[in-house]
Amino acid sequence: MGESFVQLPEEGFVTRVIRRKLQLVASIAIISLAAAACGGSSDTSTDASASGSGVSGDVFISGSSTVEPISVRVAELFESIEPDVFVDVEGPGTGDGFQKFCAGETDISNASRQIKDAEAEDCAAAGIEYTEIKVGIDGIAVLTNANNSAVDCVTFENLFNLIGPNGEGTTTWAAADSSLPDAPLDIFGPGAESGTYDSFIEIVLEDLAEEAGVDATTRTDYNPSAEDNIIIQGIQSSDTSLGWVGFAFAGTESKLLEVDGGDGCVAANADTIASNEYPIARDLFIYVNNANAEENAALRAYVDFYVTEGLDTAVAEVGYVPLTDAAKDEVRAGWNG
Amino acid sequence: MADISISNSSTAAVGSLSVEALAGPQKRARKEALIRSVFLLASLVSILISVLIVVSLVRESWTFMTQVDWSVTWGQNGWRPRRGLYDMPTLLVASLIVTVIAMLVAGPLGLGAAIYLSEYASKKTRSFFKPILEVLAGVPSVVLGFFALFFISPQVIERIGRNGWLVIGAVIIIAYLAVIAGWTRNLVRREAGTELATQIKRVLTLTALVATALILIWWVNSVAGSGDPASADFFSVKRSGQLAAAAVGVGILTIPLVASVSEDALASVPQELRSASAGLGARKLTTTVQVVLPAAVSGIVAAFIIGISRALGETMVVFMAGGAADEATFTSSPFEGSLTMTAGMASLATGTDNVVGEGLTFQSLYFVGFVLFLLTLFLNIAAGRFVNRVRERY
């Protein structure tokens, strides 16, 4: 059966055809991309956008997974007004987001901290100019198990001793900090990719680490997780656990410790966070690519909506602390100017 | 072609029957050749894909291997790719734990099911159970991930961990190993001197050593790791999924594979062997255990190797129920969360189409992928050898 009428095709011929096939795939991709790009900007159906101004276009957002729900919620609210503006959101993390943003791949970068100097330099080198917009506040809650009655309030020094690099290898609270009770210490927190991790270091650990002459980082022998529920569940798994998560995800199952940032113990709640009394709170930002905003009316309209309805409604809806009215006015003035 | 007409071919000499004439019209031959080359082309796609896989893996892995400071890949206390710490033992040990537990689930269940289906079940029973096993084989791994996280972890693993039932688990494991050991001894005695016997002996000794070492490590870990000796927990168990829960999920996914490959092996044992054994007065049990199983042993070994390869490559179950995301601290306890090689890769890539991070983060993805690829390739080739041995024998 295997006998053939002709000789095997030459190797060169086969390779050529395969190559042609690959080119076909490539050209399908390119054509469809081009079509997508054209389709996006030329497709202006007017009947569906009765309530809006009828702008259309694509907006792509990447960055912090903490801010992601706000931007998604804003997009959901915006959708009913401008149905022809298409907003896609992904959330790999603040650092990843800035890398893409400064490569010009995204329109908006969600961030749970301000842009770092190194990142700003990358942006400048690539010629990307941007506008920073503060959208809300996220308190960082310090948690322990609800059964833990031995500790109510911790100072920044306590936290540095417990979670900072000097705590490496300690297995009880007392071993890390002699002023604390002698109980097993199990620490749960976000991993290094998370904005909550960066913020915690920046707010709580950085100055003390400098004084102590050690790196501003955490000990490495804690249980890191990118998922807040895993951190919460970890805290519940041990009676004398310690952990930190975004205030929105603290829930009610664990005990929120009061924190002393130098001005006495303050409990974490929406009021103390918005008023900046609670010491471990961080601002949430979006960074908008200026050049893209100028070209893309859809992006402009989305950010316009973000700084009005978004700040008023969406931030609270997804569990963050909204800005005060004065701060909102400042943000709006900053964007419109 | 009884009727060779002289006008059939222009190259055929008039009145004589030539080979060329038998080939039929040229047009027809050309068409046949064209069709043939289209089919050849389609089959060459598989080589192309293989080459592309190797090229993509080697390219980025090479960058990683030539640029990385090797001290960050060994002896760090965790896999933290975004901080530039690529501790391979963290991933390798987690993969080993998951694979071993998965095979402790899938091995006996899969082989038992295969023995029953092949040796005992009536046609009717077979036609009832076989499709069900095939449905189980088709369950997507995300479903098992969900099941492992929301059911196996809280309902099974945590109870074991909290009540010290692990002692019972350990007893079962040891009993299981003892059975294997006894069985192997019989087998080796029977096949003494053959190359197969030595090989199996080697593989099983190694497995037993690794398993014993693991049990010891867990035990030491539990004694050294629990700060509160009065704690009722045999091991401290995290509620949010752990390697053990994920491993049981992976094991469930692997059952049908082990069952179907083992069953094929059992089915390939000639009926004459069974008849002869029965004719000599052997009981069904004796026939099955002492005649059929030894005859099919290569295939069963292959089934286990294929199962191990599958468990090693399973991603989603560990990613969802393994109790860690993005980073993992080194652990040798199945009751903690960690990342296997596969879950580590998925964690790193989640939520984005561009994996970035410090320096070699993106390349580390391909390095881990390359290591995984080589391991599974080795296992698959080994399994193929064992399968061929059965084929050659009968």
Place this chain on the structure above:
Amino acid sequence: MGLSTIGDNQVARRVEDEIFRSGRDLRGTGFRTLMFSALAVSVFILAVLIVQVVVDGWPTLSGRFGDFWSGTLRSRSSDDGLGISQGLKGSVWIAAFVAFFSFPIGVSAAIYLEEYAPRNWLTNTIDIAIRNLAGVPSVVYGLLGLFLFVKTLNGGQSALFAGGLTLAILVLPIIVITSAEAIRAVPSSLKQGAYGVGATQWDVIRTQVLPFAAPGILTGTLLSLSRAVGEAAPLILVGAITGRLAARDSSLIDQLGERFTAMPIIIVGWVRNSGADEGFGPAAGAAIVVLLALVIAMNSVAVLLRGYFEKKRG
């Protein structure tokens, strides 16, 4: 085989039963029970799994069936617009990619290997390549897709065609292997008969081999379709979206270049969200019920189809 065989022969079975009636052969009965319990446990696990998932997902599915079907990815689980339409769309597309690329290429390759291939190094290489590809973990195909389609062909942006092609490649070896088995089972008498009346090789394949092997090929294709629809790991690597995907109304060709998601990806995303927002847990359960129904339906049709033809041909 003229001799009685233990396996299926009624007489032998009856004789055996007489000799080893329960009580006389305790160890035998014990062993048999043990083996049966292995099978039973496996089936029981499947039952528990299905019951658990349906219990978790049913309230969402029955409570807001229509909305759930037509809804999209949302930031909050309480949103009325939460649903799986985008995942379904992605998964249907992926199935289309498998049908469009893997099916013709896979069946052609199987025909070549079974009907044409001479015994030489090339055939050997192809054979080894296919066998090893079938054992490559799915996440590694994701690495290939990320490198080849996303980074090289699409400048780093994830797109539907990248996910579709990656999964098409993933299931190709399965289609080749199952189709080759089906083609191998064609009786050579059928083919000889066709050659005897002057058919060319292609004629034989077209009129004899393919019709006879069709059920087997179809079974393999259905199994690989359900595999592709259930795969998540490669799509995660290729960059499927779990955050927000705009509800565009684009033409089919446009969709190929757009970001995408799929049923298993939605499930993973919701399971991860369920920590911050518990309502996503049941939503994930409901999505699983849909996915599982889809996959089990495809698998069952495949298995029944094969059983039917096996019986028909004796």
